[in-house]
Amino acid sequence: MSDDGPRPSTRQTPATCVLDVDVVRHDGAWTERGISDAMLELAAHAALxxxxxxxxxxxxxxxxxTDDAEIRELNRTWRGKDEPTNVLSFPSGDMPGTAGAIDDDVPDGVPVLLGDIVIALETxxxxxxxxxxxxxxxxxxxVVHGALHLLGFDHLNDKEAEQMEDLERQALASLGIADPYADDVPARDSNAGLAEIA
Structure with a gap:
C-alpha cells in the first residue's frame, strides 16, 4: 500500500470567536459585593x-x-414595564439574525458588536x-442568560425555553455553578423572572 502523503480532512474546523467584554459600573456597590470583572468575563465566555x-x-x-432605579427606567422606556427587573439585554444593530450564528455579511476580523447586558443590584x-x-x-x-439573548436565543415558547435553559445549564456547569432550573428551583418561574430581551 503506497502512502500518498497526508489527506485533506473531511472534518470541519469549528469556528472560533474572540470575545471582548467591557464592564461598566454605574453603581459602586457591585464592587463592595465582590462582583469582579474577571467573573463577569468568564460568564460571558461560558455563554459563547x-x-x-x-x-x-x-x-x-x-x-x-447598575441599580434598580436605572433598570426600572430602561424597562419602562424599552419594554413598557414600569418596574425594576434583574437583567435586560440590548442587542446592537450588528446582532446575528439567527440563534448562534454570526451574520455572513460581517467580514472576518471585523468586530461584531453583540450589545449590552444590564443587571440591577437590588433585584x-x-x-x-x-x-x-x-x-x-x-x-x-x-450574564449567561443575557449573552444568549444577544446571540439570538430566546424563551418565547416551551421549545425555545428548553433550548436556552440547556445552554445556560451547560455554560454554568463549565463554571462550576449548580443548575438554576433543578427541581428545588422552579424551572419556568425562575426563567420568568429573567427579563426579556429589550
Missing part, C-alpha cells in the same frame, strides 16, 4: 462556548452593572437571597 458561532468572528459585549441580590444561592452565581447566570 455553550453556543459557539458558525463563523469565525471577533465579538464584543458590554456588561453594565438580583434579593433573588439570590430568596434562592439561598451566592450572589456571584446568580449574577453569572444573568
Amino acid at each position: 462556548a455553550s453556543a459557539p458561532p458558525t463563523k469565525t468572528a471577533h465579538c464584543e459585549v458590554t456588561v453594565v452593572l 438580583t441580590a434579593a433573588e439570590a437571597a430568596e434562592k439561598a444561592i451566592p450572589l456571584s452565581d446568580h449574577v453569572s447566570h444573568l
